[in-house]
Amino acid sequence: MSDAPSDSLTESHWQDWLDWAVEQGLTPPDDPEFEPARRRVWEASEYVAISAARHPADLAELIASGDLARTYGAGDLAARLDARLEGAEDETALHKALRLLRRREMMRIIWRDIAGLAPLEETLEDLSELADVCIRGALDRLYPWTCAELGTPRDASGRPLHLLVLAMGKLGARELNLSSDIDLILAFAQPGTIEGGRRPLSHEQFFVRLGQRLVQALANKTVDGFVFRVDTRLRPFGEVGPLAMSFQAMEDYYQSQAREWERYAMIKARPVAGDPDDIEQLMSMLRPFVYRRYLDFGAFESLRELKRLIAKELYRRGMDANIKLGPGGIREIEFIGQAFQLVRGGRDPELQVRPIRTVLALLAQRELMPAEAVAQLDAAYVFLRLVENRLQAHRDQQTHRLPDDGPGQLRLARSMGYADWASFAVDLNAHRHLVQEQFDAVFALPATETEVEDAPLSAVWHGDRDPAHELELLERAGFADPEGVRTRVQQFRESCVRKGLSTRGHERLGLIMPHVLCVAAGCAHPDPALERVLRVMEAIVRRSAYLAMLAEHPLILTHLIQLSSLSPWFADQIGRHPLLLDELLDPRRLYAPLRRESLEAELDALLAHVDAEDLEQQMERLHQFAQGNQLRVAAADLTATISLMVVSDYLTEIAEVAVRRVLDLSHAHLVARHGRPTAIEGEDSGFLILGYGKLGGIELGYGSDLDLVFLHGSDSVNAMTDGPKEISNEQFYARLGQRIIHMMTTRTPSGQLYEVDMRLRPDGAKGMLVRSLKSFEHYQNENAWTWEHQALVRARPVAGDPGLAARFGAIRRAILCRARDPDQLRREVREMRARMRENLDKSGEGRFDLKQGAGGIADIEFMVQYTVLRWAADHPALTDWTDNVRLLDTLARLDLLPGHCAQDLTEAYKSLRAAYHRSALREQPKTVADDALRPERERVRALWQELMDD
Template sequence: MTEQSPSDLSNDAHWQTWCEWASEAGVAIPEGGDFEEARAPVWEASEYVAVSAARHPDEFEELAASGDLARSYAPGDLDQRLRRLLAEVADEPALHKALRLFRRREMVRIIWRDIAGTAPLAETLEDLSELADVCISQPLDLLYDWTCAEIGTPRDAEGRAQRLVVLGMGKLGARELNLSSDIDLIFAFAQSGEVEGGPRALSNQQFFVRLGQRLVQALANKTVDGFVFRVDTRLRPFGDVGPLAMSFQAMEDYYQSQAREWERYAMIKARPIAGDADDVASLMDMLRPFVFRRYLDFGAFESLRALKQMIAKELHRRGMDANIKLGQGGIREIEFIGQAFQLVRGGRDADLQIRPIREVLALLGERALLPEDAVTKLDAAYCFLRLVENRLQAHRDKQTHLLPSDDLGRLRLARSMGFADWAGFNSRLESHRQFVQAQFDDVFAAPAAEGESGETGLTAVWQGEHSIDYDHGQLEGVGFEDPAAVRTRIEQFRDATARKGLSSRGRERLGQLMPQVLRIVAGSEHPDLALERVLRVLEAVARRTAYLAMLIEHPVILSHLARLASMSPWFTDHIGRHPLLLDELIDPRRLYAPLRREDLEAELDALLAHIDAEDLEQQMERLHQFAQGNMLRVAAADLTEVIPLMVVSDYLTEIAEVAVGRVLQLAFDHLIARHGRPTSILGADTGFLVLGYGKLGGIELGYGSDLDLVFLHGSESITAMTEGPKDISNEQLYARLGQRIIHMMTTQTASGTLYEVDMRLRPDGNKGMLVRSLRSFAAYQETDAWTWEHQALVRARPIAGDPALFGPFAEIRRRVLCRERDPEQLRVQVRDMRYKMRASLDKTRDGRFDLKQGVGGIADIEFMVQYAVLRWAAVHPELTDWTDNVRLLETLARLDLLPGKAAEDLTDAYKALRAAYHRSALQEQPKTIPVDQLAPERERVESLWRALMEDA
C-alpha cells in the first residue's frame, strides 16, 4: 500500500487555475499570512471550495475582497443580503438562479470559516440553519404572491387570506443544520376553504399543495447552477402517500389517532419557519400535547430503544457500521439520550420543551437527570462528531456520514480535524464513540428478561399456569408469610385487570412487571401487607400503560414503593390517587431529602414557569403536583427516620406556606390585570395578609391537615378604588381575591384538591365578611371577640401576603394578648370552653383513648398553654413572641410561671402524644390508642390540668 502524504491532498491545480484567472483579470491575489494560512487547509479538506473557486473565480474574488471570510455575520445579515438579491427577481427561473448563486457563495464562506477554525461549531450550525431559513421564507413570499395572482387567494371562513405554515424538522428545526444536509419540511394551513378570485374553483388544500410543490422545486431542483437544499417532506402525516399540505384540523385528527411513536420523537424539533404568527401559535399549541404528555411517559424509552435497534440492524445489514450519525456511539445516540428525557418529562417540565440537543443535555445536568460528568463528556463527543460530520460533507458537498475507507480520505479527514494522521484521529473518535455508546446503553438498558432475576417461578404464579401447591411453594420460597392469601389476592388482581380491558401493550407490560413486583415486595419488611398496598397502586394505574412502562424501566421505584408500603398505607393510598407521584420514587436523593423554603420556591417557580397567566386549570394542577410531591418526600423521610419527628411539621408547614403564598400572588395578578392595583393601602405589594391559625399558625401541621385561615387587607379608606380601566372598590377587589384564593385551594381537579380550608376563625365566624380590613380586625379583637377567639389568636401568625402588614398585625396581636385579665374569670372561661369541646368531640371509648380530645390529651395541653399566655402576657409580653406550643412552654419554664417541672412534663407529654397522633395519621388509623398506652404522660397532664385549671 502506498503511503500517502499531505501533498496528495493539496488541490493546488485548482488554486493555480484561480491565480491564472486573477492575473489575466488584473485582480490582486490576496496576500498575508492569515489568508494563506487558512487557504491551504481549506483547499486540502474541501474539494468543493477549491473547484468552486476555480470554476467561478469572480465569485471567490468578491468573497475574499469583501472581508466576509474573516468575520462573523451579525443577526439579520443573511436575510438582508438575500432580500437585496431577490428585489429584482420577477419569475421562477430568475428566482432559482439567484438562490443557487446565493447558496454557493455562502456555503464557500461557511466551509472556509469552519475548516480554518475561525468559526466555532455553534456559529457554523447557526449560519447553515439561518441560510436555510431565509432560502425558505423569502422565496415562499414571492411564490405565494405569484400563485395568488395566477389561481386566486386562499381564504378562511371569515374571509381572511391564509398563508402557508412551514415547519422545519430535524436539525433544521433545532437550528443545528450540518453542511450538505437535507432539510425536512412539513407544510400546513389553518383552515379548509375555497380559493377566491381565480379562473377556476380550487380548494385551499389544492392551492397550498401547489405552493408547496413550487417551493420544493425552487430549493431542490438541480440546474446548471446546482441546487439550494435537498428537501425531504416524508415526515408529514401519512408520509409519501399523504397530501403535501394539510389543514390544522386534518393534522390534529392524524396526530391524535394515527401517528406513530417515532413521529412524537421527530416532532420534538419542529420549528415554525414561515407562516402567519397567530396561525403558527395555534398549530404549535395543537401539537404540543401530542409530543409532551402531561404524565411521565416512560414508554418513550421502550420506543426509542426499539427504534435504535432497528436502525442499527439496518446499518449492519448494509455494511454501514462506520456511520458517525446512525452507528454505535454516533450523533443519533446522543440525540436519543436527550430526547428520551424530553418525551418522558417535557409535559411536566416545560423547560425541557427545547430543540437544541446541547441545551437539552445541559438542562439534564442541572436537573440531576444525568450526572454532570456525563453531560460534559456527551457534549464534547457531540461537538467532535458534528465537526467530523461537517468535514466529511465539506469535501465534496455530499451528504455522507460514512468514515472513509481509503488511506487518502482518512488522511484528509484526520488533518482537517487537526490530527497528524489517521491513528491519532481514530483513537480520539473511538474514545468518544465508546463513551456515547456506554452512556446510551446505560440510559436505555433493557429491563432484565425473565429468568435473569430468578423470576421464572413467579411468572408462572402470575400466569396461573401451575397447581396451588406449586404457587404456594414459590410464594413461600421468596418470603411471603401467608402464601394461600397472597395467591388469592394475586388471582383477584389478575381478574380485575382483565376486566379493565387492557390493550395488548398493557397486558404485555403487566405480564413483564408482575414477577418483578412479587420478587421485590417479597423482600420487604412486611411482604403480605406491602403487596396488598402495592396492588392498590397498580389497580389505579393499570390502564395507563405509560406508568407500567415506568415501573418496568425503573425497578428502583418498586423497591422504594414496597419499602414504604410496608411501613404505611398513607404512602400507597396517596400515590394511588395521584400516580404522577411515582416520579418522586426514582431518585432516592430527592425522595428522602425534603426541601426547605428557598428550594420549595425554586421548584414551584420551575413548575409554573411556562403556564399561561390565564390558564387557571394548569396553575392549579401544578400547585397540586408541587404540594403532593413534597408531602410525599416528607413522608418518605419521616417513615425511614431520615428526619426527626418534631421537624416533620416544620417541613409540612413550609410546603403549605409556599403554596398559599403562590396562590395569593397568582390570584392577585389575575385581578389587577382586570381592575388595576388598589389605592390608598398600607403596604407596597398586595396590601393583603393571610393569617394561619391552629396547626398552621402553630407550625404543627400534619399529613392531610386543614388550613385554618383568616384574610385581612390594608385598605385605609372604605371609598378607595382600584386604578385600572375597570375599576372597582378596594373592598370588592379584596373580597374577590379571598374568593379566588379559596377556589384555587379547594376546587377538585384531576390531581385532587390543594388543601381543605377552614375560615370559621375569622371575626364573626361563618356570618362574618370573608376579608376584613386590619383596622376592623383590631376593633373586633379589642371589643367583640370572645375569650376562645383570643385563645385562637395565641396561635395566629402571618403566613403569606404583604410584608408591610406583618408588623401592624403583630402589634394588634400583642396588644390584645397582653391585655390585663382577671385570672379567675379567665380560668373559668377557658376551662368551660374545654369541657364543652370535650363533651362533643372526645371519642374515647371501647378501650381506646382519643389522643387529641381525651382527658390528659393534646387539647388539654394546648388549652393550658393558651390560658397561661393570656394570664401572664400583660406582665411578660415575650409570651407573645411564639405561636407553637413547645417554644411557648419553654418560655413559661424560663419565666418560672408554672410550678416545678410542669412545663418540662407538659412538653414531654405533648411530644409523645403528637408522635402517636402523627403515626396514626400515616397508618390511616383513628387518632386513638389503647387506654394503657402513654398512661404516665396522660396522668401527668391530667394532674397538671387539675392543679392549674380546677384547684387554683
C-alpha cells in the same frame, strides 16, 4: 499540521483561479495566513476548489469583501438574498438567485470551517440561517405570484392565509450540516374555498401548489446547481399524504394515527415561515402530542426498539463505518437527549428545546446524568459533527461514511488536524466508544427484564404451575396467608384481562409483578404490604406510561412497596395521584425534603411556563407541588430520617409557600382586571392571610386542613381601584378572598390543594369572608369571646402585606397582653374545654382519643393558652411565639409553671402528637388503646387539676 503537498488536480484548480485573477488584474491577498488556509481548504474540499475554478468571481468577491475572515451578524444573509432577488420577476430568476447565493455562501462557510476560523456552532448556525432565508425569500415571491394566478385563500373574517413551514430535524434545531437535506412539513390554518379565481379552488389545492413551487425553487437541479435537497416525507401519512394540510387535519392525525417515532421527530420542529398567530396556534396544538404531562418512560422502550431497527438495517447494509447512524454515532447522542426530553419535557418545560448540546447541558444541570458523562457526550458530539462536515465538504455530498481508501483517510485526518489516519482513528474510536457506553447505560434493559425468569415468585404471578407449589413458594417467602395472597394475585391478574390490557401491558406486568411479590415478601408485614401495592397497581394498570416507568425503574417499585408497607396513607396518596410516582425516582430527593427557599424555587420552575390566565394549570401545578413535597416528607419521616417536630416544620413550610403563591396569583389576576386598591394601609397588596390552629402553631400534620383568616388594609367605603374597570376596594378584596378559597379548595383531576376552614374569622361562619384590619381590631377588643383570644395565641401572618403583618402583630400583642381576672379566665377556659370534650371526645370502648380525651393534646393546648392569657400582661415575651413547644419553653424560662410542669407537658405533648401523627400515616382513627401512653396522660390530667380546677 505539516503542509504536505495537496492533490495535483485540486492545485491545478487553484492555478486556474490565479490565471483568471491575472487577467482581471487581481492578486491573492498578501496576508501570510491566507495561503496556508487556502491549501488546507483545497486539500479537504474538492467542491470549493472546483467552484473557485469554475466561478472565479465568487472567490474574488469573497476575498475582497472580507467575508472569508469575519463572522456574519444578524440579518446579513437575508440582506444579501434580498439584494440578489431585487430584479427577480419570475421563477427562473428566483431559482437562479437562490442558487448563486447558496454557491457563494457554501464556499465561505466551508472555507471558514476547514481553515479553523469558525467554531462548530457558527458553521451550523450559518448553514441553518442560509436555509431559513432561502425558504422565506422564496415564499415571499412565490406566495403573491400564486395568489395572482389562483386567488387568495382567506379565513372566515377575510384575513389572508399564509403557508406555515415547519423545519424538522437538524434544520429545526438550527444544527444543519454541510450537505444536509432539509426536512419540511407544510401546513395552513383553515380549510376553505378560494373564490374569485379562474375556478373555485380548495385551500388545500392552493397550498399544495404553493408547496410544490417552494420545493422546486429549493431542490430542482439547474445549470446553477440546487439550493437544498428537500425531504417532505415526515409529514402526516408520509409520501401518500397531501403535501400541505390544515391544522385541524394535522391535529386529527397526531391525536389518532401518528406513530411513536413522529413524537421524536416533532421535538425538533421549528416554524421558519408563517403568520405569527397561526404559528402559536399550531405549536400549542402539537406540544401535548410531543410532551406528555406525566413522566413518559415508554420513550426509553420505544427509542431502544428504534435503535435496534436502525442497527439491524446498518448491519444488513454493512454500514458500521457510518458516523451518524453507526455504533457510537451522532444519532445515539441525539437519542439520549431525546429520551430524557420525551420522558420529562412535559413536566419540565425548559427541556422543550431543540439543540442537542443545550439538552445535554440541562441533563447535567438537573443531575439526570453525571456531569462527566455529559461532558464526554458533548465533546464527542462536537468531534463527530466536525467529522461529518469534513466528509461532506469534500464533494458537497450527503455522506456519513468514513473513507476506506488510503488517500481519503489521509485527507479526512488532515482536515481534522491530525498528521495521519492512525492518530485520528484513536481519538475517533475513543469518542465513539464513550458514546456507545453511555447509550448502553441509558437504554439498558431494566433489571426486571433480565432477572424475571429467575425470580422465585414468578410462577405465582404467571399461575402456570401446580397451585400447591405456588402456595409453598408463598409460605416459604414469608406470607402469613398464602392462600389469601394467591387468590388476591389471581383476582388482580384476571381484572387486568377484563380491563382489556394491551399485549405490551401484559408483558410489562410480567416484568413488574414478580418483583412486587419478592420485595413485598421482604417487608416486616408482607401481606398488607402486597395488598396496598396491588391497590396502587389497580389504579394505574391501564395507564401505559406508569407501567413503562415501573418496568424501566424497578427501584421505584422497591421504594413504593417498602414505604407503603409502613403507611397505607403513602400508598393511598400514590393510588389517588399516580403522578407522585415521579417522586420515587431519585432517592436523593425522596428522602431529603426541601426547605422554604428550595420550595420557592421548585414552585417557580413548575409555574414558569404556565399562562397567567390558565387557572386550571396553575391549580394542577400547585397540587403537584404540595402533594410531591408532602410525599417526600412522609418518606423521610417513615424511614426516621427526620424527627416529628421537624416533620411539622416541613409540612407547615409547604403549606405557607403554597398559600403565598395562591395569593400572588390571585392578586395579579384581579389587578390585571381592576387595577390596585387605593388609599390602603400597608406596603404592598394591602391584604393579609392569617394562619390559626396547626398552621399558625407550625404543627401541621398529614392531611391537616388550614385555619385561615383574611384581612385587608382599606378603611374607606368610597375607595376604588385604579384600573379601567374600577371596583370598590371592598369588592376587590372580597373577590380576592373568594378566588383564594377557590384555588385552594377546588377539586381537579389531581385532587385538592388543601381543605380550608374560615370559621375562626370574626363572627364565625356568618361573618364577612374578608374584614378590614381596623374592624378586626375593634372586634377583638369589643366583641371577641375568650376562646377567640385563645385562638389568637396561635395566630400569625402566613402570607401577604408585610406592613399589615407588622400592624397585626402589634394588635395581637395588645390583645393578648390585656390584664385579666385569673379566676374568670380559668373558669371560661375550663368551661370551653368541657363543652369541646362533650361534643368531640371519641374515647370509649377501650380506646382513648388522643386529641380530645381527658389528658390529651387539647388539654395541653388549653393549659398553654390559659397561661399565656393569664401572664402576658406581666410577661409580653409570651406573645413572641405561636407554637406550643416554644411557648412552654418560655413559660419554663419565666418560671410561671410549678416545678417540672412545663417540661412534663412538653414531653407528654410530643409523645401524644407522635402517636396522633402515626395514626394519620396509618390511616387509623386518632385513638389508642386505653393502656397506651398512660403515664403521659395521667401526668397531663394531674397538671390540669392542679392548674385549671378549683
